[in-house]
Amino acid sequence: MGSDFKSIPLIDISPLVEKIDDPNMANDKDLLQVVRMLDDACREAGFFYVKGHGIAESLMKEVRDVTQKFFQLPYEEKLKIKMTPQSGYRGYQRVGENVTKGKPDMHEAIDCYTPIEPGQFGDLAKPMEGSNLWYGSNFPPLFVLDIISQSTILFDLPKYPSNFDSLLENYINLLRDLSRKIMRGIALALGGPVDAFEGKTAGDPFWVCRLIGYPVSTDIPEEQRTDTGCGAHTDYGLLTLVNQDDDICALEVRNKSGEWIYAKPLPGTFVCNIGDMLKVWSNGIYQPTLHRVVNNSPRYRVSVAFFYESNFDAAVEPVEFCRERTGGFAKYEKVVYGEHLVQKVLTNFVM
Numbered sequence: 001m002g003s004d005f006k007s008i009p010l011i012d013i014s015p016l017v018e019k020i021d022d023p024n025m026a027n028d029k030d031l032l033q034v035v036r037m038l039d040d041a042c043r044e045a046g047f048f049y050v051k052g053h054g055i056a057e058s059l060m061k062e063v064r065d066v067t068q069k070f071f072q073l074p075y076e077e078k079l080k081i082k083m084t085p086q087s088g089y090r091g092y093q094r095v096g097e098n099v100t101k102g103k104p105d106m107h108e109a110i111d112c113y114t115p116i117e118p119g120q121f122g123d124l125a126k127p128m129e130g131s132n133l134w135y136g137s138n139f140p141p142l143f144v145l146d147i148i149s150q151s152t153i154l155f156d157l158p159k160y161p162s163n164f165d166s167l168l169e170n171y172i173n174l175l176r177d178l179s180r181k182i183m184r185g186i187a188l189a190l191g192g193p194v195d196a197f198e199g200k201t202a203g204d205p206f207w208v209c210r211l212i213g214y215p216v217s218t219d220i221p222e223e224q225r226t227d228t229g230c231g232a233h234t235d236y237g238l239l240t241l242v243n244q245d246d247d248i249c250a251l252e253v254r255n256k257s258g259e260w261i262y263a264k265p266l267p268g269t270f271v272c273n274i275g276d277m278l279k280v281w282s283n284g285i286y287q288p289t290l291h292r293v294v295n296n297s298p299r300y301r302v303s304v305a306f307f308y309e310s311n312f313d314a315a316v317e318p319v320e321f322c323r324e325r326t327g328g329f330a331k332y333e334k335v336v337y338g339e340h341l342v343q344k345v346l347t348n349f350v351m
């Protein structure tokens with residue numbers, strides 16, 4: 001599905017953000033207009049920008065700046081939060097460690113997931129149990145590092161803020177709340193009840209946050225270099241919100257004719273896209289769109305991608321109100337989200 005879109009729509013979602021929890025929202029013309037725009041965007045491009053989302057542009061920038069500073073640290077420092085099977089696949093991964101369809105991606109990243117307690121989901125979540133590795137909070141000498149990095153005479157380390165964990169945790173909470181509101185809008189757009197994607201399937205949504213850095217390609221040794229910062233893929237959850245650098249065009253979205261359309265940066269907005277789980281839930285009314293990242297610019301690019309998912313152990317299958325609109329039968333089989341995620345994570349890295 002999808003269409004030959006040439007650009008990605010921008011939606012001012014302020015009516016949705018302000019009124020979606022209001023019992024009278026069904027009579028709000030502005031909110032219903034946003035819902036219509038979401039419906040068009042999800043059918044046409046599977047991608048849309050949001051503004052009027054209520055998250056300060058300064059916070060969005062601060063999060064990208066902290067990410068940028070982390071990636072500027074010496075490699076040995078970054079390895080202090082290295083992602084391993086023992087860390088539940090949370091933490092730092094070097095350029096080329098993430099693989100898309102067998103090809104190394106030219107990005108480095110920190111992966112964070114909703115913390116999972118031992119035994120919380122039985123065997124299902126075993127490989128991903130753990131809590132996140134925040135730089136500076138997992139080993140004692142951060143204050144020493146701060147002092148060292150501020151001493152520009154002796155050392156030339158980038159200055160590193162020590163509030164990484166609290167900043168990120170606050171940001172993640174805000175994005176969770178924003179995503180819930182957008183998903184409420186999408187539930188209405190699909191013709192369902194506002195809380196269709198809550199309750200026992202997505203009332204305790206799992207989240208994934210990836211802090212990503214795309215080096216300038218000529219800074220990567222030629223023998224390791226591939227041509228994509230992140231190879232063509234669809235996202236595997238419900239909804240993704242990307243906070244990207246303001247002045248570098250690198251995220252590309254494929255339209256129906258196979259042309260790659262830039263999701264060029266619009267400062268202060270999030271680029272949103274729908275993922276595989278929404279395709280299943282909506283019985284294919286909405287389809288995720290292939291996208292990729294190619295950083296051909298002479299600048300290091302940072303993006304922070306937040307993935308909002310169903311409950312970890314939710315069995316996702318086409319919901320009735322979508323089945324009714326699409327011939328009455330389920331086009332997709334039931335998928336347990338956690339199984340889908342663990343499978344992806346276990347095959348995603350060369351380690």
Ligand SMILES: O=C(O)CCC(=O)C(=O)O
Nearest residue numbers: 235242244251293303305
């Ligand atoms: O860096 C970006 O702009 C998008 C990254 C992305 O598509 C992903 O991590 O799934």
Ligand SMILES: [Fe+2]
Nearest residue numbers: 233234235291
């Ligand atoms: Fe993606």
